[in-house]
Amino acid sequence: MPSASPLIVTLDGPAGVGKSSIASRLAGELGIAFLDTGAMFRAAAYTLGEGAWDWTQGILQQKLGDFEFTLRGSGKDTELLLNGQPLPEDIRSEQVGQWASQLAVVPSVRAYMKMAQIFLGQTTPLVAEGRDMGSVVFPGAKFKFFLDAAPEERARRRFRQLEALGKPADLEAILSGINQRDDQDRNRSIAPMKPAEGAVVVDTTHISEGEVLAEILNTVRPPA
Numbered sequence: 001m002p003s004a005s006p007l008i009v010t011l012d013g014p015a016g017v018g019k020s021s022i023a024s025r026l027a028g029e030l031g032i033a034f035l036d037t038g039a040m041f042r043a044a045a046y047t048l049g050e051g052a053w054d055w056t057q058g059i060l061q062q063k064l065g066d067f068e069f070t071l072r073g074s075g076k077d078t079e080l081l082l083n084g085q086p087l088p089e090d091i092r093s094e095q096v097g098q099w100a101s102q103l104a105v106v107p108s109v110r111a112y113m114k115m116a117q118i119f120l121g122q123t124t125p126l127v128a129e130g131r132d133m134g135s136v137v138f139p140g141a142k143f144k145f146f147l148d149a150a151p152e153e154r155a156r157r158r159f160r161q162l163e164a165l166g167k168p169a170d171l172e173a174i175l176s177g178i179n180q181r182d183d184q185d186r187n188r189s190i191a192p193m194k195p196a197e198g199a200v201v202v203d204t205t206h207i208s209e210g211e212v213l214a215e216i217l218n219t220v221r222p223p224a
């Protein structure tokens with residue numbers, strides 16, 4: 001008898017909507033790993049450096065051929081490794097986010113990431129979060145969600161996060177970065193960010209993270 005494929009829950013949505021935090025909590029509730037695919041694009045952008053999006057497809061393919069992403073652990077302790085090493089904190093900067101968004105339009109980069117993500121999902125049950133998890137990478141996922149929130153609210157959340165970390169932040173600059181990334185991620189020709197067919201769309205503008213998590217769990221693990 002063929003063995004059942006691992007459980008996949010997809011969580012897509014725009015920058016700053018809180019996907020990573022919800023994905024890690026959801027993975028903890030389900031006792032499985034979470035895959036932060038934005039971190040994969042960020043790690044590639046950071047490692048290859050500014051302007052890599054202008055390289056030829058052949059060079060990019062060759063460079064990405066040296067990348068191997070693996071996962072370790074589960075729930076909030078999930079670790080994503082690149083060639084056996086944890087990803088550096090620097091990938092979280094706004095600038096690396098911008099580079100990642102630019103690199104993410106390149107066909108050979110998307111093809112590589114899709115292959116690496118499918119490979120991880122073949123062996124590991126996952127909460128997979130990103131932009132195209134439900135629409136392109138895991139169209140057959142058992143549960144699909146698309147989280148959204150007004151750009152102003154996402155900018156405020158990011159501003160509060162940075163403040164809590166004691167890092168200087170400029171609300172207007174954050175909002176303009178979010179709008180620019182939304183525009184790039186929504187309007188690219190390959191795998192544009194959009195709710196997947198069959199995805200439950202959750203508008204999180206006026207609800208707390210705990211309420212979003214409860215709504216998702218209600219679908220994934222309905223009360224008996």
Ligand code: DC
Pocket residue numbers: 015016037038039041042097100101104129130131132133181185
């Ligand atoms: O989720 P994030 O902000 O860390 O993602 C960084 C960028 O990576 C995002 O602006 C677009 C790209 N990305 C993508 O194209 N597809 C994904 N599945 C995840 C991220």
